[in-house]
Amino acid sequence: MDDNSSNKHGLTRAIPEHIKKQIRQDAGYGCVVCGDAIYEYEHIDPEFTEATSHESSRMTILCGRCHGSVTKKIWSKDKIWQAKMRPKCKEVGWSQFELDLCKKFVVEFGSGFFINPIAILIIDGIQVLSIGPPESQKSPPTISAVFCDRDGKEVASIVRNEWRGAADAFDIECKGNKFKIRSEKRQIDLVITFIPPRGVRIDSIDMLFRGVKIRGRQGSPITITTSKCELVFPALPFTIEKTDFCIAVNDHTITMAIDKSFYAPSQYGTNPTAIIVLSGCLEFISYEQASLEGIRFPGMKPGDKIQKITNKSTQPQDMRVAYVYPNPNYRPANLLLPVIFTLNIGRNDLCPCGSGRKYKKCHWNYLR
Structure with missing residues (x-):
């Protein structure tokens, strides 16, 4: 009209x-x-x-x-x-409204494409963004999500393919198939587009969930920041499919599991995955070590031998790690590479975000 x-x-x-x-x-x-x-x-x-x-x-x-x-x-x-x-x-x-989805739908986030079924982001045991199994053979998989504003207030969710917008939010605007959520005037915390029946696209997000800051925009890096570390997915196209979970945060420590289907074209080779960690420690750990530390990885079992690599950096500089898979079609079952990111920096050191301020007066106070 x-x-x-x-x-x-x-x-x-x-x-x-x-x-x-x-x-x-x-x-x-x-x-x-x-x-x-x-x-x-x-x-x-x-x-x-x-x-x-x-x-x-x-x-x-x-x-x-x-x-x-x-x-x-x-x-x-x-x-x-x-x-x-x-x-x-x-x-x-x-x-609320019911999502229209096909049996193999995609969640687009940043430059990534997440294909069912997968728990994309788990924070303190809560599945913040996940794709679960279908309720019946004829129905599509189910997507569930929790969305908060930049102050940590829950403003929307997706509960088994049903969108729910909080009635007490500052503002939720619907225009066509796009929703915008604001926490105050001219401050957009979430833009999400529903593309039936192919999937859902998170155009931009700036949210705080249990002290974990999540920022991202379509075609731009995805940043997950805690009081201990920061994980950045670069703005390179990548696909994650057929793995039990992608990213988990427990007690402000980021854990990442990937499999052979996680790949992205970049300068590192034809089918690698590039992950950036700011001033952190990267290590692959075994099932036994994970069990001792109280970490559970879906798909892992006793006896799994996973190479351990430790690469530490105490300076505020990027540490780039590339996982190169010569044959992206080779996907052995239950092959997961858990990764733990921890920050090796004192409260009085310069913040690794590059602001020039001390860590205790920058991300330390902002995210705790």
């Missing part, structure tokens, strides 16, 4: 952004009747044809189905007024 079209009073359909935000906030970011997160703006009384201005107190948001019921006079305006006073989203705590 053309936003420039106007009614007999000269009022166009273009609603000012601050009024749109107030309407969304009043409704809990979903249809006031059913809670559907896919919505459109509705003039309750007067209707748009008779309105002389856009007023949030006389408007609301409805999903296409509920809006159609009002337009076709199946529902009365009184029903919508009642729903506006008691929005469905605020009763249940969130807006």
Whole structure:
């Protein structure tokens, strides 16, 4: 519908952004009747044809189905007024809609493509972003996720292929198949696009979850920062498929498991994976060592022999590590290479982020 079209009073359909935000906030970011997160703006009384201005107190948001019921006079305006006073989203705590996904869908994040099934990110035992098995043979795999703002407040989630936006968020804006979440004015913490049935794309993210900072933008590096270390995926295309999990963070220590299907073209060779660790220690560890340290890696079993490599750097400089696989199609079962990243830097040393400030006055205080 053309936003420039106007009614007999000269009022166009273009609603000012601050009024749109107030309407969304009043409704809990979903249809006031059913809670559907896919919505459109509705003039309750007067209707748009008779309105002389856009007023949030006389408007609301409805999903296409509920809006159609009002337009076709199946529902009365009184029903919508009642729903506006008691929005469905605020009763249940969130807006929602069901994702349309195929059996082999992809989660795009940064420059990476994650293909089912895989736990992409686990923090303190919580699966922050994961792709699980299907509920039946005919259904697609299930995606689950938790999204927080940059202050650590949960603002949205995906629960087994159902999107849920928190009704008490500062702002959740839906435009077509794209959602934007803000924690304050002009501060976007999450942009996510749903591309049915192929998958989900995280266009940008800036969130804090249990003291772990996650930043990323489509086509740019993904950065995971804790009070102990920082892991950066460079802005190179890579694919992760058919491994039990990718990244786990426990007690601010980042652990990474990869298999032969994790590869990316770069200057290191035809099919390597390049990982950057800032001023850290990188080591491959065995099942027995992991067990002693209380770390569990899916797919590992006693007797697994994994080469141990230690490469330490105490200066604020990049340490680049490349895993080169001459044959990316060779993927032996249960081959995982767990990697532990720990920071070897004192509180009074310069912060490895390059700010020039002491670590205790930079990332140490910000992320603890």
